[in-house]
Each structure stands twice: as structure tokens, then as C-alpha cells.
Amino acid sequence: MAGVMIAASFVGSAAAQDDVKEKVTTAAVVPSLAGRWTGHYYSYDHRGDPACDEKGCALTYDIVACKDGWCGIAVTNEKTCGAVGFRLAAADNRPANVFRGKFEVAKGSQAYTVEASTHSADDPAQRLDFVGDTGPELRLFRRSYPFHANFVRAGDAICTLEKATS
Template identity: 35%
Template structure:
């Protein structure tokens, strides 16, 4: 009987991290990685994502760690049913006076085969034209980032998360 109880507790303990998975608040922090824009070469991207109104803002961080403009504006995020990630929708504008991408941002835990203690991952997928079309074959903008620490930059007081 003791073996049955212990094995049941082991199963519950192993399943607990899965149940506690990722929440929308996990998006806060510094994210770094590679980005790709259509017909351009790979580039490095660093964003400090912080609370901004009802949603989140991503402040672009320069290579010398100085805080730049707000580049990413996304909503509060929603948990996708029967999945292991959180989806956020909004816009990404990496340079002034350019058309912003309509983006879907997802955060998720690394694959189990990568081992324990690996940082969360963030995927940004962007489209032009004012509407995100999730079922296209390729996207004009993509970025894969990993959480590298806490955010240092702050969103301006006047920024709305969905403007």
C-alpha cells in the first residue's frame, strides 16, 4: 500500500511543473535573440517587455544597453486551450516612420529534451497589411528570443498598450 501511495505522489510531483506552466506575467523581462525580416539578413534583437496599460510594451534595447523607443505593443495575453503557450496580439514597429507589423507573440517553456533550467522562449511572428493571418506559409517578420533577465527599461507614461 505504501508503494502505491508513494508512486501516486511521485506522479503528482512530476505533473506539478506542467500544471504551473507559463502565465501571461512571464512575459515581463529582458528578451534577446535573432530576428529575420523578409529579404534581409539575420539581426540581433533585445526587448525589455514591461507592463503597459492593460497590456505589455517592448522597449528596444541598443547594443550598448541603452533604452530606445517602444517597439512592441501587445494585449494582456490569453492562455490557449489544451496548449503549453500563451498568445499575445498587437503591433511591432522597429524603426520610426515604417509600417508596423501586426504580430502574434507567444511565450512557452523549452522542450523537455533541452534539459531543466533552460529559459523561457518567445516567438514573434509578424505580418503587414493590418491583419494577422495565422495560416499563411511564411511571414515577413519572425524572431525567436529567450528570456535573459529582468527588464531595465520602462515604458513612457503616455504609451497605451494597444495604440
């Protein structure tokens, strides 16, 4: 009987160790989003907007760590820090490279509920893709999203939360 208890205890402790290893491994691969990111978002009607062309509408954000995850500060003229345009946090029950949050394209506009993910086996934080929808939750099984943006890392962030306009 003692042998059975020892064996059960060993199996339970091995399973617990595997669980701890998995959590440590997962935590180790969480990418840093800190830096300047440039890219385009795709909108249904961007006629007349000087920031838009056939590639979409140009956006630049400096992403910095903030209270609950990451904050994206809008950048204009390559050096002027604008308002915080989005906030992201690690997504529950999703891979470490996936974040969820809110994205406000223009100050005062309705915010999109978004999911953002980084991609690349070599350096997971060189590309950041967003999909989003208006409303309280993101519905990932829809066929299209009113908000879709792709960003690439362009350097170090210059803007800080203190420099961001409210």
C-alpha cells in the same frame, strides 16, 4: 417535481463551478513577459545591416507591463533605452500563453500585426516567438510571414516606459 428541480439546480451549479475553476486555472498560468529579451528576426533582405548575420538580425527588448498588456522597449548598446517597439495584449479565444499586438522594427516603419507565444512546460516564459504580417490583421493560415522572430529571456529589464524615447 421538487426532486427534479433540485437535481437540475445541482447540475447547473456544478457546471457553473467547473466554469469558474477553468477560468481560475487558465488565469493562473498566464506567463509574465517582464524582463530583457534578446533574439533575432528574419528578414528577406538584410544585406549591409551590421546587426544581421546568418542567424538573422539581432534585437534586444526590455518588456514591461503597460496599460493594455506588455510593451517592448528597444535596447541598444546593452544599456540605451530606445522607443517602444511593440505592444502585446492577451489574445481573445487563444491559450493564455498567446499574445497579439503590433511590432514596429524601426521607428517610423510600417508596423507588423503579430502574434507572440511563450513555450516550455517547465517555465513558460523563457522563449518568446513572434510571427507577423503587415496589414490590419494576422492571417495564420498563410505559408510564410514577412516577420518572424525568436527571443530568449536574458535577465531583468532595465528600461522603463519613463526612460523610453518617443
